[in-house]
Amino acid sequence: MSNEDGVYSVPGKEFDRDTRYITTRITADGSEGFPVEAGRYRLIAARACPWANRSIIVRRLLGLEDAISIGLPGPTHDKDSWTFDLDPGGVDPVLGIPRLKDAFLARDPEYARGITVPAIVDTTTGAVVTNDFAQMTLDLSTEWREHHRPGAPDLYPEALREEMDAVMRRVYTEVNNGVYRCGFAGSQETYDSAYDRLWTALDWLEERLAGQRYLVGDTITEADVRLFTTLVRFDAVYHGHFKCNRSKLTEMPVLWAYARDLFQTPGFGDTVDFDQIKAHYYVVHRDINPSGIVPQGPDLAGWFSDHGRESLGGRPFGDGTPPA
Structure with a gap:
């Protein structure tokens, strides 16, 4: 962390996510x-970040590890950039850079928006191709x-796409982004x-999933991946922080x-690092947690x-079959 921390909650303002990605x-x-x-x-996908965690899960479920390499920034960053502080010398071993920025x-030498993960970088040029996390997966x-590996699941089956798109849209606006809207709210109102x-959305999901194992259809889909990365962080950071x-x-x-069903499914829980998750939220968001103290629980x-x-x-x- 540098001495210059980001500001995430603006007094009097509702949190409004900047969604101007490189598409x-x-x-x-x-x-x-x-x-x-x-x-x-x-x-490039930090384990701490729920949006990046999606891409790590999908890459693993589909068996794309040999086709697409992965770089893992550390869980904490300043307002300038995610950094490769987990790698020897603080430099990504493939891209040769210390900062994702x-x-x-x-x-784009004039790029002035947020430096976000996940991002896919073209190793032949060292330049980001996309950071549009929703389309990426x-x-x-x-x-x-x-x-794809033999036996890879179909995470976006054509016959279910209309229903999936509607469910994923609600999960994104109300749950994935909804927790941030709570956490970064700038006023009581x-x-x-x-x-x-x-x-309201979590109650809807509790009712929907009471009678079916997965969000859409009878197999794991991208919809489950998107909900899981918020749920797995819920008690550790969203409930309190x-x-x-x-x-x-x-x-x-x-x-x-x-x-728990998803967590125990190969490709899900084995991508989760609770220590990095807690370090990211409690250390990076100093305007919400000024002490930077990371709780030991839950x-x-x-x-x-x-x-x-x-x-x-x-x-x-x-x-299909589970990943190895």
């Missing part, structure tokens, strides 16, 4: 100048098919509104069982307890 896509036909090519691209500036499922929206404290995840029977043993969701049927990987 260039890597496609099978290379229509936007970046064709799918094994070994060419590097995914360097790859954004290689794409869908493209890993659809455009990168020739490089904006917090109260955000809190009500969040719990972001004041999303009507209930803990462990006090919501259906969502708690659903989250107890994580419950994540490995029986969930009983098998009784609802469903097949995690459909006709």
Whole structure:
């Protein structure tokens, strides 16, 4: 961390996420100048970040580890950039840079927006191709098919896309971003509104998942990946740090069982690092947690307890197989 920390909560203001991403896509036909090519691209994805955690999970479920390398920034950063402080010498071993910002500036020397993860970098130029996290994972499922492992699941099945898109839109606006809207609220009024929206959506999910094992269809899809990365952080950071404290995840029977089911599924829990998650939120958000003290809890043993969701049927990987 530098001495210059970011500011996340603006007094009197509702949190408004900047969604002006670099939307260039890597496609099978290379229509936007970046064709799918094994070994060419590097995914930069901090384990601390829920948006980046999605891409790590999808890459692992689809077996794209050999096709797309991964760089892992540390959990803490200043307002300037994510940094590669976990790597020897504080430099990414493939890109040769200490800050992710360097790859954004290689794409656009005048780039003035947020330096976000996940980002995919073209190793031939050292420049970011995209940081559009929502489209990125869908493209890993659809455009990168020739490089999927045998038995990879279909995370974005065509027959379910209309329903998936609607569910994922609500999960994003009300839950994924909803916790941030609570945590970064700049007034009591904006917090109260955000809190009500969040719990309306979580109650909806608790009811929806009471009778079905997965969010859409009877197998794991991208919709489950997107909800999971928020749920797995809920008790560790969102309940206390972001004041999303009507209930803990462990006090919501259906969502708690659903989250444990996914956590114990290969490709999900094995991508999660609770120490990095807590360090990121409690250390980086100094305007919310000025002391920078990271709590020791909660107890994580419950994540490995029986969930009983098998009784609802469903097949995690459909006709496919789990990742090794």
